[in-house]
Amino acid sequence: CFLNDTATTEIYTRSIVGSVRCVQETGIEDCLQIEFDYNKGKYHLKDCVLGKVYFMLVKIKIKLMELHVIRRETIGSLTNGQSETETLVKYEVMDGAPVKGECVPIRLFLKGYNLTPSYNNVNNKFSVRYFLNLVLVDEEERKYFKQAEILLWRK
Helix, strand or coil: CEECCEECCCCCCCCCCCCCCEEEEEEECCCEEEEEEECCCEEECCCEEEEEEEEEEECCCEEEEEEEEEEEEEECCCCCCEEEEEEEEEEEEEECCCCCCCEEEEEEECCCCCCCCCEEEECCCEEEEEEEEEEEEECCCCEEEEEEEEEEECC
16 A cells, blocks of 8 residues: 555454364373363454363362463564563462362453454564463472463454
């Protein structure tokens, strides 16, 4: 788009429909096995993240579980660019030790946070990506992570 000999870039976000349910299994062999199940991978900026964490094997004393929303901005190409990562949300999901077979529900409303749409490699100049980061902390303050990229959009 050229206007008065000044180059401008217009970025359009489109409505995304048909998001599918996401399930991620992770664990530490013979110590911890969890399944992180959330309703979709694409969210509107005013949407709600719904999900569940299933504990299939627990031999570690878990102290707490948090859900973080992380924004990663990359300037330049994805291979040679500079990245800045910021944790926007820290939401405590569980306090205390879970047992085998326990299911912990997750409900995180995105509307109250300063979020922008996801952008992927715009004109090979920049990207904005978001991640859901599930953090488990044991009694010895060791942290276990499970991270999944999500796509945020607006009309």
